[in-house]
Amino acid sequence: MFLRHLHFLKLVFLHSITAFGGPQAHLAMMMKTFVKQTPYVTEQELMEYNAFCQLLPGASSTQTLTLIGFKRGGVLLAVMTLLVWILPACSIMGALSFLVNFLDTDDGTLKIFKFIVPMAAGFLIYACVSAFRYSVNNKITFIIAVVTGLITFLFFGRPFIVPLLIVLGGFVTNLSKKRIPQVEIKPGKIRWWNFWLFGIIFILAGIFSEMARKDDWQYRKPVNLFENTYRMGSIVFGGGNVLMPIMYEQYSVRPDEIKKNNPKAIHIAKNEMLTGIGMVRATPGPVFSIASYTGGLALKDMGSGWQVCGVIIGMIAIFMPSALLVLFFFPIWNMLKKYSAIYRSLEGINAAVMGIMIGSTFYILKDISLFSFGYINFANLLVVAGTAGVLIFTRLPAPILVLACVALGYFL
Numbered sequence: 001m002f003l004r005h006l007h008f009l010k011l012v013f014l015h016s017i018t019a020f021g022g023p024q025a026h027l028a029m030m031m032k033t034f035v036k037q038t039p040y041v042t043e044q045e046l047m048e049y050n051a052f053c054q055l056l057p058g059a060s061s062t063q064t065l066t067l068i069g070f071k072r073g074g075v076l077l078a079v080m081t082l083l084v085w086i087l088p089a090c091s092i093m094g095a096l097s098f099l100v101n102f103l104d105t106d107d108g109t110l111k112i113f114k115f116i117v118p119m120a121a122g123f124l125i126y127a128c129v130s131a132f133r134y135s136v137n138n139k140i141t142f143i144i145a146v147v148t149g150l151i152t153f154l155f156f157g158r159p160f161i162v163p164l165l166i167v168l169g170g171f172v173t174n175l176s177k178k179r180i181p182q183v184e185i186k187p188g189k190i191r192w193w194n195f196w197l198f199g200i201i202f203i204l205a206g207i208f209s210e211m212a213r214k215d216d217w218q219y220r221k222p223v224n225l226f227e228n229t230y231r232m233g234s235i236v237f238g239g240g241n242v243l244m245p246i247m248y249e250q251y252s253v254r255p256d257e258i259k260k261n262n263p264k265a266i267h268i269a270k271n272e273m274l275t276g277i278g279m280v281r282a283t284p285g286p287v288f289s290i291a292s293y294t295g296g297l298a299l300k301d302m303g304s305g306w307q308v309c310g311v312i313i314g315m316i317a318i319f320m321p322s323a324l325l326v327l328f329f330f331p332i333w334n335m336l337k338k339y340s341a342i343y344r345s346l347e348g349i350n351a352a353v354m355g356i357m358i359g360s361t362f363y364i365l366k367d368i369s370l371f372s373f374g375y376i377n378f379a380n381l382l383v384v385a386g387t388a389g390v391l392i393f394t395r396l397p398a399p400i401l402v403l404a405c406v407a408l409g410y411f412l
Contacts, residue, residue, distance in 0.1 A: 005073050005080075008040060012065065012084045016285050018402040019061075020113070021120025023239050023287070024360040026061035028120075028127035032391055032398045034068055036130075041068055043134050048346065051353045052333055054162050057237050058322030059288040062086065066326055075327065082323055086315065089285025090292040094311030096279055097296025098304075100272050112409040113282045118368050118380045119405040122387025124361040129392055131354060141351035144169045148352045152359025160237050162356055169352030170345030190332060198234075198324040205230050216264065222306070222313060224266055225298050229291050229317035234325075240287025244277050247294055266298045273297075284402075291318035379412060 015033055019026050027050055034040045041049070046064070053063035062085060069081030136145050148165045155161050209227035212220035228250060236243045251268040276293040283289065295314020299306045336342045368380050383405060390396050 005077055007038070008069070008072055008077075009080060009084050011038060011040075012069070012081055013088070014397075014399045015065075016085045016088045018399040019284050020116045020282075020402060021123065022241070022281075023059075023061040024357060024364075025120035025123045026286075027064065027357070028123035028391075029398045030061075030065065030068070031127050031130055032123075037395065037397055040072060043131055044350075045071070047131055047135060047350050047353055051166055051349045052330065053326060054166050054353070054356075056322070056325050056329060057235055058233055058325060059286050059319065060239055062286050062288065062319060063322050063326040066323060067330060070327065070330065078327060079323070082319065086286060086289065086319055089283055089289035090311070090315040092283050092285075093276070093280060093289045093293040094296050094308075094315070096276065097293045097300065097307065097311060100275055100297070112406055115379070115383045115405045115409045115412075116282070117364060118383040119387050119402065121361060121364045121368060122384045123391065123398075124357060124364065125384070125388040126391035128354070128357050128361060129388075131357070135350040135354035140173060141347060144172060144348055144351040145355040145358065148355025149358040149362070150355075152356045153362050156360065156363040163237055165356060166349050166352045169348035169355075170342075171348070173346075173348030173351075174341055174344045192328075194324045195328040198321060198328070201230065201320070202234055220264060221266055221299055221302065222309060225295055225310060226313050226317045228266070229295065229314050230321060233288070233291075233318040234321040240280070240290065243288060244280075244290060247290065248273050248277070251294055251298065268294060268297045286319075288318050288322075289315070291315060379408075383408070 011033055015029060019029050027046070031043065031046060035043050035046055046068075049064045049067045050060065053060040053067070056063060062082065065085050066078050066082050070078035136142050148169060151165060152161065205227040209224050211217070212223040217223065232243060232246055232250070236246065248270075251266055252270045252273045273294070276290055276297075280287055280290040280293070291314035292311045293314070295310035295312070295317075296307045297310070298314075299310030337346070365384070368384070387401060387405070390401060391398075
């Protein structure tokens with residue numbers, strides 16, 4: 001099986017080391033790599049997977065890529081896809097937890113990434129152009145796309161905005177029942193094992209974490225770390241931009257008060273936490289990989305061996321809920337699509353996703369200096385337009401384009 005899917009896993013690895021820009025840009029890069037370059041999924045399937053994953057808590061780009069692996073080779077390939085995708089970013093962020101005290105973020109080293117944001121905007125423009133004809137094909141879908149785009153731009157990064165817009169988009173197109181009448185559907189069988197596993201781990205982690213705190217276990221920190229991280233991965237909507245403020249509050253703000261009465265509570269210095277939040281944006285792969293960084297810092301006072309364990313605990317605990325939930329709910333979603341109410345909703349859901357992509361594109365563009373007379377401003381405009389043009393009109397692989405933008409940042 002591994003040999004049969006080796007080319008697919010190779011593409012996943014290349015994607016993992018070149019996917020900058022957060023989940024919106026990741027989707028655009030997936031479209032280039034897994035739809036245009038090698039058609040492992042269709043544009044409609046990718047948009048549907050992304051819309052479905054936006055309705056779940058956790059890392060949406062990670063869940064979308066996991067579903068592509070699931071479609072290709074079932075649960076085993078889905079797990080392999082997940083590991084190949086998260087390991088590079090988690091390894092980088094875990095290593096940074098050892099090096100954070102030696103980093104100087106003002107020494108100019110990170111300037112090689114100065115064109116990554118304009119590049120991500122170019123990728124988003126490409127994704128919008130490629131998927132527009134499949135997502136917007138009549139008046140109502142056009143209206144949904146415009147409205148969701150405007151709301152996304154105004155409230156970008158707010159929790160529950162994206163899933164709420166997707167649900168509302170599906171509701172609007174489901175109001176008309178004339179085009180697709182309901183037919184009788186035979187109920188399918190639901191496999192509950194991974195949902196039960198998700199719930200059992202969630203409950204046991206909470207119980208043992210509270211026991212470790214009350215009874216002051218010698219190794220309470222690893223137990224508390226797993227519970228905190230697993231809980232965040234289970235309830236966070238909105239991606240890494242929502243996760244990072246929650247982590248900052250959990251590990252850096254609250255402990256200032258808690259440590260007065262409980263010196264063994266997990267505490268990460270504010271400057272170290274803010275350094276990680278900045279560095280993860282310059283790291284390819286999922287933004288949720290910051291959990292490896294916080295896991296390492298949480299246990300660093302227990303020695304280097306435990307710090308490595310903290311990196312691993314953070315990686316497993318943050319991504320496990322996402323994987324269990326998406327692999328449980330996706331078969332149910334496939335069954336529900338057979339009902340006309342859900343099928344009618346897909347039209348509005350796809351239009352809402354298109355609007356979210358358009359709104360995200362304009363939100364990123366507003367923070368890029370494009371139209372003044374500065375040297376870098378002209379370079380930003382060139383990178384945005386050049387990235388979009390190369391993606392739309394050529395078959396150049398996405399990793400090569402990313403490396404070119406990094407090289408441009410080095411020389412300019």
